[in-house]
Amino acid sequence: MAHKFIAMAAVTDVGNVRQFNEDSIVTDAELGVAALADGMGGHRAGEVASHMATQIILSGLQIRVAQFRSGAGQPSPLRAIDQSINRANQAVFDAAQRQATYHGMGTTLALALFYDNRIALGHIGDSRIYRLRNDVLQLLTRDDSLLRDQIELGLISATDAGASHNRSLVTRALGIEQSIRAHLREDEASPGDIYVLCSDGLNDLVEDADIELIVSALKTNLPLAATHLVQAAKDNGGYDNVSVILAKILKPFPAASHRRWLARLFGWLG
Amino acid sequence: MAKLVLSAGGSILYQCFLDQERVNVGSEPRNQIVIDDPVVDAEHAVIIPVGNDHILEDLQSVNGTFVNGTRAFRHILQHGDVVQFGGFFLRYLNPRASADMDLERTMLIAGLHGRVDAAPRGSGPPPEEARVPSARLASIRFPKGRVRVIAGIRTGDTIELDRVVATFGRPGDRLAVITRRPHGYFITHVEGRRYPRVNRQSVGKEVRLLHHGDVIQVADQQLEFLLD
DSSP: OOSOSEEEEEEEEOOSSOSSOOEEEEEETTTTEEEEEEEEOTTTHHHHHHHHHHHHHHHHHHHHHHHHHHTOSOOOHHHHHHHHHHHHHHHHHHHHHHOGGGTTOEEOEEEEEEETTEEEEEEETTOEEEEEETTEEEEOSOOOBHHHHHHHTTSSOTTGGGGOSOTTEESOOBTSSSOOOOEEEEEEOOTTOEEEEEOHHHHTTSOHHHHHHHHHHTTTOHHHHHHHHHHHHHHTTOOSOEEEEEEEEOSOOOTHHHHHHHHHHHHHHO | OEEEEEEETTEEEEEEEEOSSOEEEESSTTSSEEOOOTTSOSSOEEEEEETTEEEEEEOSOSSOOEETTEEOSEEEOOTTOEEEETTEEEEEEOGGGOTTOOOOOOEEOOOSOTTTTSOOOSSOSOOOOOOOOOOOOTTOOOOOEEEEEEESTTTTOEEEEOSSEEEEEETTTEEEEEEEETTEEEEEEEESSSOOEETTEEOTTSOEEOOTTOEEEETTEEEEEEEO
16 A cells, blocks of 8 residues: 555563563554564463464454455454454464473463454453543553452452552463454544553553553654653563554545545456 | 461461461461450451462451551552451561562463453443553652753743653654653654754754753753753
């Protein structure tokens, strides 16, 4: 596509303490895909799981979006991301079964597909997707984490949660079981919106209010905003890997324009 | 592994390891930790393991449960906490549970919701939020700085730099950001063809550390940077 409808900036950093970066990020602005995964498992298996997941999802969506654009089949972004997540789940699960060192590996996932003025998002675990609209940050995902369950069930208050050691305990992950049901959602995406995908290494250390401030203050320079977010997490301790993807909608992106263009092309071909 | 140590009058009476079982505290012998004290109820308090945490809950006792001298109804135990029951002290030891830094790697655990697996699907309003506060290290201190506007809009004003970033200039035209970090304040160009200047020198694309008394020029604004 000659004119970009979305701008993306992404940063992943090992942090101050860890030896390895088990996070993995992929972006394809032309396609409108952003995915972030935070792997878990011993012997660097977390790295393997998160890379497998993001790569398989990206390649799956590349094919599907090309099909949507060419008019082959009914475009169904939510189904496409669901299928790509399931393929990734199967692959990570199979690899973990085959190789002993990979046993028990898994990964969180935050995935966004931008198509036809909408965002389709898929989510597993405690990585997050936020949206900044009119300078207000809103969380679009719900963490699959023990801490979140505890707060929702009223076992502990949100303010007490800061004293908990359950921050890193997730209740769902990709690749752990034969099949998975991701959290799926679809929403309108408007020009000016900035979507923030992040691993818990960011939101565990940087308050939502500061994420909102950084992204809205630096929204005209996305790479600078992304590095600022990661830097803030590291300045606040940075004890985990930190990853951020920022995706800013530059203009409307109706699918119809592709189809019209194709219709014209075919008309012209006779 | 976490451990409980019961003491009174300076001598240790009982110790036990905490695993994934509930531990009841009270005056009746059926409790795991029996405290024979007139201010302690038959069933006084309970310690419940949840993930990496142990949560102490007061069972609506008459005289209350005190953690480090403060009355507690529900409390996430921290390494070194002392829970007082009358003349008895119950100490919680768990080196892994020092609140300062959590080096635990991400791990999978069973959720608490019976129906949490019924993942919400399709479109709809964003889920209501239960905010989990961030776990910023308490030991990190940030410097205190401000800028005084010497020329341009808001001349004479002093602007505290008490957040992680503050932008100056004109959005969409010439914009610079001052970033607060533990080791000082830094200025960086954000957008526009012309770079901010510090003491009449262009910052260019660099990140520049600010010193007390530096004079910053961004768009039409001139600012003096002041550091405590």
